[in-house]
Amino acid sequence: MMxxxxxxxxxxxxxxxxxxxxxxxxxxxxxxxxxxxxxxAPIADAKPGDLAFYTTExxxxxxxxxxxxxxxxxxxxxxxxxxxxxxxxxKGAALLITDSPRGNIIKVIGEIYREKPRRGIHWSxxxxxxxxxxxxxxxxxxxxxxxxxxxAIEPGVKxxxxxxIGRGVTLGANTVVYSGAHIENTTIGADCVVHANAVxxxxxxxxxxxxxxxxxxxxxxxxxLGDRVxxxxxxxxxxxxxxxxxxGTGTKIDNLCHIAHGVIIGKECFLAAxxxxxxxxxxGDRAMLGGHVGIANGVKVGTxxxxxxxxxxxxxxxxxxxxxxYPAVPGMEFMRAHAWLRKQVKK
Numbered sequence: 145m146m147x148x149x150x151x152x153x154x155x156x157x158x159x160x161x162x163x164x165x166x167x168x169x170x171x172x173x174x175x176x177x178x179x180x181x182x183x184x185a186p187i188a189d190a191k192p193g194d195l196a197f198y199t200t201e202x203x204x205x206x207x208x209x210x211x212x213x214x215x216x217x218x219x220x221x222x223x224x225x226x227x228x229x230x231x232x233x234x235k236g237a238a239l240l241i242t243d244s245p246r247g248n249i250i251k252v253i254g255e256i257y258r259e260k261p262r263r264g265i266h267w268s269x270x271x272x273x274x275x276x277x278x279x280x281x282x283x284x285x286x287x288x289x290x291x292x293x294x295x296a297i298e299p300g301v302k303x304x305x306x307x308x309i310g311r312g313v314t315l316g317a318n319t320v321v322y323s324g325a326h327i328e329n330t331t332i333g334a335d336c337v338v339h340a341n342a343v344x345x346x347x348x349x350x351x352x353x354x355x356x357x358x359x360x361x362x363x364x365x366x367x368x369l370g371d372r373v374x375x376x377x378x379x380x381x382x383x384x385x386x387x388x389x390x391x392g393t394g395t396k397i398d399n400l401c402h403i404a405h406g407v408i409i410g411k412e413c414f415l416a417a418x419x420x421x422x423x424x425x426x427x428g429d430r431a432m433l434g435g436h437v438g439i440a441n442g443v444k445v446g447t448x449x450x451x452x453x454x455x456x457x458x459x460x461x462x463x464x465x466x467x468x469x470y471p472a473v474p475g476m477e478f479m480r481a482h483a484w485l486r487k488q489v490k491k
Contacts, residue, residue: 162238175238190220197224197245329383333371348382348405
């Protein structure tokens, strides 16, 4: 039953051949160039017609290399493989030789499962006067989308049903906004992705207390996203109170994250699901935050720093350091304290 459901409703790959893939991505081909490819699968589960990859690259210390028998026994029709492992591949399989099978499989998946072009503006979309389309025929706007006046839509943008684009919002070229996303007071760069129900550019949690009452502080800043930023489903990025909230080029934000007013995040960072950044936090380039990390107001996290999952960060983290725990401390200090605590429990 599961196989039938997957066949009926699963993603369908575009049919191609080993020769076409080799030509497209500049790979060395060994075998029949006419070998067909209709999908991609893990090498242990692949069946005829599938493309798979086998690699002995080490992405990090935790990465496990599959036994060579996995390559020898695969039924995949086309295999991305390194030169030194090609001799172990089954006879009859077409081989695409590369130094980085893992890197190339990403490109191949994007080619085989490329979404069919969507263009046109649905009749039910509400687009106010004064919306600027740089190349209207290249844009897709789905059912019941709202775009308010002053918004600027660059070529290749896709806005899926039910999204809201507020006044003065800019969407860069080829950016995708999925259903239910709500965007105001925001400038978004090129090739970005805003997933379903994300909220970007609303007021932050900015209050002060006067005469025993909580008083809201008006927000006048914006949100500025660089190019190739991804914002996960149900994540929230608040506009700045006086300065802009900024997310650097290439940064990826997982689902259910919250980024408060005035936060500055550098380039090529990763924020895993549930991360919460309080107002004024500054994150350096290429920083990595594990799931459910919480960072207090005004804390600075250095370039190339890493923070373990479920950590609470209350003080600055220098460049390149790895911290974890609650409150977060350097990784080795945390591990020593944990080891000591285990010994005390066993006594």
